[in-house]
Amino acid sequence: MAHVLLIDDDPQVLFLLRWVLEESGHQVAEAPNGRAGVQAYTRGATDVVICDQFMPVLDGLETIRQLRALDPAAVVVAMTGESLRGGSAFPAAARAAGAAAVLSKPFEPAALLSLVGELLASPAGR
Template sequence: MAHILVIDDEELSLFTMREILEEAGHTVVTAGDGMAGLALQGAQAFDLVITDMVMPHKEGVQLIVEIRERDSRIPILAISGSGRSRNTDFLELARQHGANAVLTKPFSEEDLLNALAVCLETDG
């Protein structure tokens, strides 16, 4: 079972992911923005970080860069609502900056658990 940090500014999204992940037997810590997420990541040892890309205070891309600076090995799963807008492909950017997998909202239980498996296998 994995200890997972989930960062998203959308409360409903956080709740949904916690439901899916805890059903699957994982432990979940959530953060409502990038700043809080980064603080938690520094304070605890997580097996995986799931982060939204479009958030207040700290954009997902910036958060990924800073996590990677601190820990080059921790698996990161990037998720995004529209994924792409205004010529900016956030998920592509996330990949480039160190995300191990990406996932577009809305996704199903299976989608998330599959992506989780991919991330943890890479790590393994």
């Protein structure tokens, strides 16, 4: 299974993500903001990063940029509470920053696990 780094300032979101991922056999590390997430990424093997959009200290887009600057092969999922339908500019901005995918909250646990599985199976996720 994968090593997943969760970066989000909401303890409830971290709890849910951790629970879903660990129940499926993944190993999970957490960071409460972007700066701490970048530091955590440098300390160990990470297969997939799931990073929130809005956080204190360092927002999601800048976190993604810094992760990709450290490791151009980093596999990052940008997570947002904004709807991915309509006029949100976040999905395009996240992909331009280097995100492999964008996940909209709320989401079904199965959708999260499917996305992580797809990313791990892709050439970028290996």
